[in-house]
Amino acid sequence: MQKVKMTIAYDGTDFAGYQRQPGRRTVQSTLEEALGRITASPVSVTGAGRTDAGVHARGQVVHFETEAGVPLERWTRVLNHVLPQDLAVLSVEAVPKTFHARYDACWKRYRYTLDTRPVPDVFTRRYRTHLTLGLDVERMRQAAGYLVGTHDFSAFSSARTTVKDKVRTLYQCEVEVLADGVIAIVTAGNGFLYHMVRIISGTLVEAGMGKLDPAAVSDILQGRDRSRAGKTLPAQGLTMVEVHYEPWPE
C-alpha cells in the first residue's frame, strides 16, 4: 500500500466543483477516474478543501492510497497523460499512512481577483470577476486589517454552513494592485468557512466603493450577523493558491 500526496492545479470554469456528485464533471471524480484507469482498481481521493463550482486552484492538495506499483516519480507524467487539459498534477510525494490532506493542513492561501476596467481582459476573464466600479484600494486595505487575527467569522460565512465552531485565524488579508484596475485580495488562514473568502471579498469591495466604513468591519465581526457583511462575490474570481502542512511561519 502506497499513500500519495499530490499537488494539483485546475481551471474551475468547466468543473461542477471539487467534490464528487452523481452525473457531474467534478475535480474529484475526474481524478478518481484517471487513477482508476491507471491502476485498474477503484481509488478514492481526498482533497484539502472542497472548492465550489467555478473556483480554480493553483495548488490544491489531495491524497489517495493505492496498491498499484507505479514508481513515485512516474505518477505525474502518467496522470497528466490521462487527465484533461484543465486539470494538471504539479507534483507528487510519498507520505506516511497517517497523512490526511484536509485534517493535517495547517493553513491555506486564497486569491480573489477583480478586473474593474471598463473592458476586462479577454484572456483572463475566466479567472477574474468583472466589476465596473472605482475602488479605493486604501479603504479596502483598512477594512482588511480588521479581519486579520483570531475571530468568530459567523458574519462572513454562508447561512448554509453546518459547522458549529466558527472561530478561525486569518494570518494574512492583503489587497494587491496587479495592474491598473486589476485588484487581488489575498487571504491566508488556518481554516475557511463556507463562502468565507467570497464574502470577505464582497465586504472589502463595499468598503472600496465607499458604501461601508472600513472601521465597521470590526462591528460586523462582533455582531456575527451574515446580513451585515458584503455580498458573496462570484466563484470565477476565486483561486485556491496553496495548502501548507507546517505552521504559519511567524
Add this chain to the structure above:
Amino acid sequence: MQKVKMTIAYDGTDFAGYQRQPGRRTVQSTLEEALGRITASPVSVTGAGRTDAGVHARGQVVHFETEAGVPLERWTRVLNHVLPQDLAVLSVEAVPKTFHARYDACWKRYRYTLDTRPVPDVFTRRYRTHLTLGLDVERMRQAAGYLVGTHDFSAFSSARTTVKDKVRTLYQCEVEVLADGVIAIVTAGNGFLYHMVRIISGTLVEAGMGKLDPAAVSDILQGRDRSRAGKTLPAQGLTMVEVHYEPWPE
C-alpha cells in the same frame, strides 16, 4: 453614413476563425450579429486579417459602415454589452469613407507562444502550444535573424495559398523567454502569407531542437520549397497582437 474603425480582442479557442462561414461561430459573424441587433439593420464587417480557427487576437482591427446614429463614444460600451465574453471591443474611432482595415494596414505583429515545461500552466494552456522539448533559444534567434528583411516567403506558406506574389518584408523576428520554459516568437511584417507565422515558428523550433542548422534557413528561403521548412505549429499558440496604419517606424 458613419465609417467606424474598431480594435477588438478575442480568445480564438471557441471560434471557427475570423471569417464568416455558414452555420459556424466565427468572429465576423458574431460581430455582425451584434451590430445587426444594435442598429436593426444588416452590417458587414471587414477585418485586417482573417485569423484561422483557434487563433487569438489582442488587437485585430475591423471596419464597418452604418447609418445608425450611435454616438462614437458609445459603441464600445453598447457592443461589449451584447458580445459574448470571449470577444471584446477595445476601442473605436471614426475614419474617412476611404479607410479599409485590410488594404490600408502597413504592418502587423503576431506572437507565437510555446510552453515547453513538463507540466504546462493550466491557466494559459488555451493560448500556448505545449511541446515537451528542450529548445536552444540562441539557435532559434540565429535562425530568426535570416528571416528578417524582404524575401520570397514561398517556403514559409501553406500550399493552399492562392496569392501569386509571395514577397513580403519582415521587420522583426525575435525570440523572447517569458519565463523558464515559456518562449514567445514575435514577428512583425508588412504582410503574412497563409500559415506563415506558424511555419516560421515550426522552423525556429526545429532549429532550437538541433534538428535544423540555423544557417539553413537562408537556403530554405532561396529554395522556395515548402517541404524544406518546419512543420505548421498548431493555431492555439498564435495571437495577432496589433495592426498598424502608419509605416514601420524605422
